[in-house]
Amino acid sequence: MxxxxxxxxxxxxxxxxxxxxxxxxxxxxxxxxxxxxxxxxxxxxxxxxxxxxxxxxxxxxxxxxxxxxxxxxxxxxxxxxxxxxxxxxxxxxxxxxxxxxxxxxxxxxxxxxxxxxxxxxxxxxxxxxxxxxxxxxxxxxxxxxxxxxxxxxxxxxxxxxxxxxxxxxxxxxxxxxxxxxxxxxxxxxxxxxxxxxxxxISAGAIRDSKNPRDILLANQAAKVVINSGYFEDGFSIQTGTGGASLAVVKYIREEMINRGIKASFALGGITAHMVKLHEEGLIGKLIDVQSFDKVAAQSIASDPSHVEVSAVEYASGQHLGSATHALDIVILSALEVDTDFNVNVLVGSDGIIRGAIGGHQDTAADSALSIIVCPLLRGRIPCVVPKVTTLITPGKSVDVVVTEYGIAVNPGRPEIAEKLKAACLKLVDIKDLAAKANSIIGTPDPLPFGDKVVGVVMNRDGSVLDKIYNIKG
Amino acid sequence: MVTIGPGEGLQVELQSSVEAQFGRQIRAVITETLEGLGVTDAHVQAIDKGALDCTIRARVTAAAVRATGKDVWKD
Structure with a gap:
C-alpha cells in the first residue's frame, strides 16, 4: 500500500x-x-x-x-x-x-x-x-x-x-x-x-478457590462490602485477582441477585468473573485498562459495553476525569499491612522485590471504600506488622483490613465501623492483629539491608514515598 | 524436614526460607526440643520453608523418636 x-x-x-x-x-x-x-x-x-x-x-x-x-x-x-x-x-x-x-x-x-x-x-x-x-x-x-x-x-x-x-x-x-x-x-x-x-496472560487461576482460608476471607470481605453503605443500586467495584478476590465476587453476585441490585461499572484489570456478571446483566459497563485473562480479552473484542481505557483515564490522580474518581469500592490484596494501615505490595518480608504497585495506590486513594484482604500469616511470614518493609499505599487511603482473625477499620472512618458493628461483624484493633501474629511467630530479626538504594517508590503525585535498600546475602 | 544422625554435642544445620528473620529462633526451638527429650549429642539437618514453632517441635520430636527408637509418647 x-x-x-x-x-x-x-x-x-x-x-x-x-x-x-x-x-x-x-x-x-x-x-x-x-x-x-x-x-x-x-x-x-x-x-x-x-x-x-x-x-x-x-x-x-x-x-x-x-x-x-x-x-x-x-x-x-x-x-x-x-x-x-x-x-x-x-x-x-x-x-x-x-x-x-x-x-x-x-x-x-x-x-x-x-x-x-x-x-x-x-x-x-x-x-x-x-x-x-x-x-x-x-x-x-x-x-x-x-x-x-x-x-x-x-x-x-x-x-x-x-x-x-x-x-x-x-x-x-x-x-x-x-x-x-x-x-x-x-x-x-x-x-x-x-x-x-x-x-x-492470566494473573491467577480462573477457578474458585478451594482453600478454606481464602473462602473465609472472601466471605468476610463480601460482608464488609454488603454492609458498608456503598452497596446500593448503581454502585461500582474493582477487585484484584487471586483466590480470595475472585471468591468475593461470587458472594457479592449472590447478594446482588437477592436484593435486585445492579452495578453501574466494574473497573480495572477485568477478569472472567466480571465478564460473567456483566453478561448476566448485573454490571452495566466494564472499564478495562488490562484484561486479566483470555475470557476478558475475548469479551473486549466483541462487546461494545466492554471498553478499553488508557492508564491516564483509568487512574491518573491529576486528571479528575479518571475512572478511579468515580469508583465506590475496591478490594485489594497486600504482602504486608501495618498498624497505621500502610500497605506494602512490592517488597517481600525477606527484603527482596517480588511484586508490583499496579493500581493499588491509585484505587485506594480515589475510591470511596478500600478494603484490603490478607491472611494474618503466610506460613511464618506475618502480613499484619508493626511497620511495613516498604511503604506503597499510605494508610490514610486504606479503610478496612479483613483477616481471618477479624476485621480492622481505619479509625479515620468511624462511620464504616459503626455500620459493620451494626451488622454484627467481628471488629478488632489492628494493633491486636499485629500482636496476635507476633504471639504465634515471635519477633522477627531485622533484615540485613545494605546502604545502597536499589529502588525508589513514587507516590502517584510524583513525590517520593519510600526507598528500597539492597539486601545482603 | 528434620533428620537426626549421630554427633558430638548438638549440631544444628539449618536451611530456611526465613533464615534472616527467624533462623535464630528456629535453631533455639530445635535445641530446646532436643534438650527437653534428653538428647545431648546429635547432628540435626533441618530444611524449613517457614513453618511455625509448634510444627518444628513436632518434626524434631518425631525425628528424635525415629533416630533413637525410643518412643517418647509411649514410654
Missing part, C-alpha cells in the same frame, strides 16, 4: 533516531507471555546501543534476560510498576547502579502525560495492526496469532512518546479500526513471529 510504515525491526530502530542514553518503553499486557521486551532489547544490544533507560509498564519473570543486558551496560536504568523473579532478585542485591523507579499505573500515566517521564522510542506489541499503524490487542483476521485484550497501559506511550514503533504478529488490511493505538501516532510497523503467548 502507498505510505506503508512496515519496515524491519533494525530499520525501525535506525529510523527512530535512538541514541545511547535515551529512554525506550514497553507495555506488559502479555504479562508472563511477553516476547517484545526481550526481542527488542536483544536487537538493540546487537546493534551496539548502550546506556538505555527502560520504561516498562511492568516487568516479570520472563524478563530475566535483562540481567545480562544490565551487566553489559545496554540497560542502565529502569522504571516500572513491578519486578519479579530472578531479575527482581538480582536488582534487590544491587545489580543496577541507578535505583529502579517504581510508579503505580496511574502514576506512570500521569508522569508520561505531564512530561516527567519522557519516552524517546516506544516499542508496543499488538495483536493486530494495519500498514499505517492502527493497532489493537485483539485479533482482526483469521491469521491472528495472539490476544491480550485492552492495551490500556500502552496508550499513554503511543500518544506521548517522541517516536512509536508497533510490533505485530498479524498485519491486517487498512483500516484496522476501531483501534486504541492510532496510526497518526505511529512512525513504524514491524511484523514479527510472535508478540506474546496469550496463554500466559
Amino acid at each position: 502507498r505510505n506503508s510504515k512496515v519496515v524491519s525491526l533494525e530499520e525501525a530502530i535506525k529510523k527512530s533516531g535512538l541514541k545511547d542514553g535515551m529512554t525506550i518503553s514497553f507495555h506488559h499486557h502479555f504479562r508472563g507471555g511477553d516476547k517484545v521486551v526481550n526481542l527488542v532489547v536483544d536487537k538493540l544490544a546487537q546493534m551496539g546501543f548502550k546506556d538505555l533507560k527502560l520504561a516498562a509498564s511492568s516487568l516479570s519473570d520472563v524478563h530475566k534476560p535483562l540481567i545480562e543486558h544490565i551487566k553489559n551496560g545496554v540497560i542502565t536504568g529502569i522504571s516500572t510498576s513491578g519486578l519479579r523473579g530472578e531479575l527482581a532478585d538480582a536488582i534487590s542485591h544491587g545489580l543496577l547502579k541507578e535505583p529502579v523507579v517504581f510508579r503505580s499505573h496511574g502514576g506512570r500515566g500521569s508522569a508520561i502525560a505531564g512530561g516527567e517521564l519522557k519516552i524517546d522510542v516506544a516499542f508496543l506489541g499488538a495483536s493486530a495492526c494495519d500498514e499505517l499503524g492502527n493497532a489493537c490487542g485483539v485479533p482482526r483476521s483469521e491469521n491472528g496469532k495472539s490476544i491480550c485484550g485492552s492495551l490500556g497501559y500502552a496508550l499513554p506511550d503511543a500518544r506521548y512518546a517522541k517516536h512509536v514503533v508497533v510490533l505485530t504478529d498479524d498485519l491486517v488490511a487498512y483500516p484496522n479500526l476501531p483501534a486504541g493505538i492510532r496510526g497518526a501516532d505511529v512512525e513504524s510497523v514491524v511484523v514479527v513471529d510472535s508478540v506474546g503467548d496469550s496463554a500466559k
Whole structure:
C-alpha cells in the first residue's frame, strides 16, 4: 500500500533516531507471555546501543534476560510498576547502579502525560495492526496469532512518546479500526513471529478457590462490602485477582441477585468473573485498562459495553476525569499491612522485590471504600506488622483490613465501623492483629539491608514515598 | 524436614526460607526440643520453608523418636 510504515525491526530502530542514553518503553499486557521486551532489547544490544533507560509498564519473570543486558551496560536504568523473579532478585542485591523507579499505573500515566517521564522510542506489541499503524490487542483476521485484550497501559506511550514503533504478529488490511493505538501516532510497523503467548496472560487461576482460608476471607470481605453503605443500586467495584478476590465476587453476585441490585461499572484489570456478571446483566459497563485473562480479552473484542481505557483515564490522580474518581469500592490484596494501615505490595518480608504497585495506590486513594484482604500469616511470614518493609499505599487511603482473625477499620472512618458493628461483624484493633501474629511467630530479626538504594517508590503525585535498600546475602 | 544422625554435642544445620528473620529462633526451638527429650549429642539437618514453632517441635520430636527408637509418647 502507498505510505506503508512496515519496515524491519533494525530499520525501525535506525529510523527512530535512538541514541545511547535515551529512554525506550514497553507495555506488559502479555504479562508472563511477553516476547517484545526481550526481542527488542536483544536487537538493540546487537546493534551496539548502550546506556538505555527502560520504561516498562511492568516487568516479570520472563524478563530475566535483562540481567545480562544490565551487566553489559545496554540497560542502565529502569522504571516500572513491578519486578519479579530472578531479575527482581538480582536488582534487590544491587545489580543496577541507578535505583529502579517504581510508579503505580496511574502514576506512570500521569508522569508520561505531564512530561516527567519522557519516552524517546516506544516499542508496543499488538495483536493486530494495519500498514499505517492502527493497532489493537485483539485479533482482526483469521491469521491472528495472539490476544491480550485492552492495551490500556500502552496508550499513554503511543500518544506521548517522541517516536512509536508497533510490533505485530498479524498485519491486517487498512483500516484496522476501531483501534486504541492510532496510526497518526505511529512512525513504524514491524511484523514479527510472535508478540506474546496469550496463554500466559492470566494473573491467577480462573477457578474458585478451594482453600478454606481464602473462602473465609472472601466471605468476610463480601460482608464488609454488603454492609458498608456503598452497596446500593448503581454502585461500582474493582477487585484484584487471586483466590480470595475472585471468591468475593461470587458472594457479592449472590447478594446482588437477592436484593435486585445492579452495578453501574466494574473497573480495572477485568477478569472472567466480571465478564460473567456483566453478561448476566448485573454490571452495566466494564472499564478495562488490562484484561486479566483470555475470557476478558475475548469479551473486549466483541462487546461494545466492554471498553478499553488508557492508564491516564483509568487512574491518573491529576486528571479528575479518571475512572478511579468515580469508583465506590475496591478490594485489594497486600504482602504486608501495618498498624497505621500502610500497605506494602512490592517488597517481600525477606527484603527482596517480588511484586508490583499496579493500581493499588491509585484505587485506594480515589475510591470511596478500600478494603484490603490478607491472611494474618503466610506460613511464618506475618502480613499484619508493626511497620511495613516498604511503604506503597499510605494508610490514610486504606479503610478496612479483613483477616481471618477479624476485621480492622481505619479509625479515620468511624462511620464504616459503626455500620459493620451494626451488622454484627467481628471488629478488632489492628494493633491486636499485629500482636496476635507476633504471639504465634515471635519477633522477627531485622533484615540485613545494605546502604545502597536499589529502588525508589513514587507516590502517584510524583513525590517520593519510600526507598528500597539492597539486601545482603 | 528434620533428620537426626549421630554427633558430638548438638549440631544444628539449618536451611530456611526465613533464615534472616527467624533462623535464630528456629535453631533455639530445635535445641530446646532436643534438650527437653534428653538428647545431648546429635547432628540435626533441618530444611524449613517457614513453618511455625509448634510444627518444628513436632518434626524434631518425631525425628528424635525415629533416630533413637525410643518412643517418647509411649514410654
